Amino acid sequence: MKALPQHLRKYIVEQDYGKYTPVDHAVWRFILRQLRAYLGQHAHEVYLQGLKETGIDVERIPQIETISEHLEKFGWRALPVSGFIPPAAFMELQSLGVLPIASDMRSLEHLEYTPAPDIVHEAAGHAPILVHPEFAEYLRQYAQVARKAILNRQDIKQYEAIRDLSDMKENPASTPAQIEAATARLNDVNANMGEISEAGELSRMNWWTAEYGLIGEVARPKIFGAGLLSSVGESRWCLGPNVKRLPLTVDCIKQTYDITEPQPQLFVAEDFQHLSRVLEEMAENMAFRLGGRRGFEKAVKAASVNTIELNSGLQISGQWTEAQWDDADKSANPRRALFVKAVGPSQISFADSELKNQGPAQHPEGFSTPLGAFARFPGRCPSTLADAELAEAGLRAGHRARLELASGFVVEGQLTKIIRDGDTLLLLSWSDCRVTHAGKTYFEPAWGTFDQAVGLEIVSVYGGPADTAHYGERDDFVATRVPPRTPSETEKLKYAHYQQMRDLREGDLQGMALATKLEPLVTIHARTFPNDWLLKLEGLELIQTRASEGTESLQNAWKADLEKFAAENPALAQSIRDGLAMAAVL
Template sequence: METYQNIVLEKLPAHLRKYVVPQFYERYTPIDQALWRYVMRQNYIYLKDVAYYPYIPGLRKAGLTIERIPDLQQMNDSLKQIGWGAVTVDGFIPPAAFMEFQAHRVLVIAADIRQLEHIEYTPAPDIIHESSGHAPIIGEPEYAEYLQYFGEVGSKAMFSAKDFELYEAIRNLSILKEDPNATQEQIATGERLLEKIQQNMGEPSEMALLSRLHWWTVEYGLIGTVDDPKIYGAGLLSSIGESVTCMQPEVPKLPYTLDAVNYSYDITKPQPQLFVTPDFEHLRGVLDEFAADMSFRVGGKKSVDKAIACKNVCTAVYSSGLQVSGIFTAVGDENKLTYIKTSGPTALALRGKQLHRHSKNYHKDGFSAPVGLVTGFDRSLEDMTDADLYAAGIVVGQETVLSFDSGITVTGVLESLTRSEDKLVLLSFTKCTVRDTRTDAILFMPEWGMYDMAVGAQIVSVFSGAADKDAYEQQSDVSEISAVRHAYDESTKQLHERYARIRRMREKGNATEKLLMELFTDLQANFPGDWLSLVELLEIAANMSLTEAVRQIEDALDQIQKNQPHLVKLIQDGKRLAKDTNVSLIL
């Protein structure tokens, strides 16, 4: 993985690096570059009045220029100055991974760029949205802290099996909508699948609810007052269509509170309402209010039940500090947490670091252990000293019987004990039998080998993923669906060449009226509906004060918008900007 001489990226954990792809800057076509330039010029002119103030100087701080698509080296050279970094990925990545990148102060940027047909908005992540939307506001310290904190909270959020189905459906549909070769039937099929999954999600998971708060703040947030809000959300900052329409009075502006968690969203449609925060500190307060009830903060049976519903690797943390990572399947009593059980590879860790000898290979068939107090002890087992253990008859090399208040008994020869700081975290037995005396169920038998019993009176935290993700080497959740790499026909390649010529004329300043009109005539003959190339030509003609050329190009643009009414706003905005000499942000 390329780290761009950025220490932030050099410290990125191995389990996140699997999502990173090369930018392949050479894949961006001259049309892509013109599209970027058009969007950025439009945004610059409009957003300087409606964006939260730090956005405009933030463009430069983030290493962005109006003139060309940013390369990751340039962005990282700038972002590392404020303790952040940026990497490119292939479209949507799982929400938990996205959040964890944020926690590590790394912006995730989709390597692709939208098609010209979707210039105003695309449901698929692209480099316009991620870089021009997210990166510039990072220079505001309070917002950067909120974004990182959101990542820390979000990376712990419990998700359901349905959430991953939804993620795959959204990713698939967004790719189809940006694939010029996709048929309407394929898109319609993708939309039906997404709608079916959305209608059968059941009760929203922590991740689903948290993603709503992320959407209404990081992506579509407003700041200030409901009567005079400014834009800071990346989805708005990067959309030349919705950044305008969202400020209309027809779109309700609501004070941002925890109630926003009750508002679902649709990534394919304009937002029906937006939320306004008075300041970035308020965002953190709302997030803390939500996080107070999350599984990683409250633990207990309800949280373990969420881990079971997840059907993916989660971690349960005992009050002793021991972390158990695996796929959870049972909690003992249906009304009370008496023991935990996993199936398949399970690992044990302390403070995020895997315990020696307790990898998922060692516990390859699962793990189970009681939760609760031992009958007759005046304190929890985890708090007992060696002297306390000796007095209770818990001695290495001798047979030990532990009877828990829950009715579970552990009988075996104590082989070793493991402490962490002042806590007893693990007891290891041979010749061990574990029985639930209430049901007479056998939970562990001597012939199964060593019994490693986790120690702890409570489960104080449960969170998504393994405690030590790099050591656990969690099965890859990188989607098998990849964004389509475009293959261009000869006609499109010829159009690319025309765009490249226009850029050279503008940048070198060597255009003449004769060259410009020859290119205009060529475009009219071979690409009569291509409006963006004419907008770029119009800018050059206007700068050269070529009155007749300006008239002819504008007439051609008027004819295009007459034939294609959906282009009216794009063309009118382009004509207006072509004559504006005050749009410049070249690094």
């Protein structure tokens, strides 16, 4: 935790292991028993090894600290978070070798699948595959690329809408009207997304690989995506005849997805190295690699905070609105901008570190600057000019000066500071300054200090500020918490029944001594909670494995009850039948 950048620490929470109820542990146990049995045959071969290597116990919800200790030998660690965290924060954590694990636990009502992140998805889905070094390397590479992706305002709205709907669905206190309203909001956001952003494309890439990826032969693939590894229902569905399976290519980013529905098609990677090759192909067309006009125009369309990096190494962050380009450059992606402008809080950095007095506090309303060669030194990047050469051009700190750029921009005023990093010229700071070009004024003396950026080309454009820690709070970096629930008296009674069942399972009673304890517990629970089938299934497991003689009629009655409940509740039928199939194995 102490090694994390300050701006990421707000997402980390205490796991609060005591918050997990006996029902939570029972749900975990049921899911993990089913996953281990099914995925032992159908997941990538590293899965079962990964469960063991990461210290994940089938019998109870794991402590994230324990998972982290096991992951350290693979170059990773795990930290608990609460529910959805912003994608930018999630990716930055992964790029640092941290697996964020949602500490929340899905409810019994959402046993097969929950759209909200939970410890089943993160711990039983993501963590075991990290044991494979090639997948771990891919995930780290992906996070590094995703950190550079440009996201737009609609991405932020979509993230918020998905988070709100997912939390609403998982909260038992939510009303149908609230869920309907949250669904309508998400549908409205999705209908108005416009052109997909780089962050949106990376989200699709992640969905079709780390979340819902298959691997091996297209005709007989294995599962490795965490969304599939954490859901028996979806893992069974994905290998069935109704799902189209396609070879993985970079075109997967053109395929949309719905987090609330089973996927009609999935993509199959040849191996984990194949993932890295597809990622690299995608990265080649991203703004952080392209730079220049193409990269800059992506930032303008996004209407979010993004960074341009000049060939001098100077990084300027803000919401970019316009640029003028060198008409002499006829290339497909001209890199020489003559002037750039951003609005809103802006920041000037070098090597990802904000320069002194060059943050949003000094540039709260925006930032603009001419760029390019000085007329006195045409064709040469001004960042390479020595102080003697600046003096030759009449540029000396503490003196008035007139600087003409090769583009025709003129900067005239009192040169107050010449700012360098080593020998590299980064900024010229002016007071009482006016900036003009072709009869138009771009900066007035009354506006205060003018900071002129130095650079010849825009070599990279990427999402977010260069120095996130010093930039301040952004819309896409807001930390939220899933509020704790206060159980009702009825829920406390349910918890007590499940705890009694666990105590019996972990105790030493056998035969009729065990049966005489089980029968009243299951009977009272069924009478009090007629829609709760899991405790009766746990009772059946115990009586079949440790008290089978002389209890045949009771076993048959409980089986019949469970089969009847399955027939009357189609949505739960497969889970109950899976449980019955394994009831004789503790």
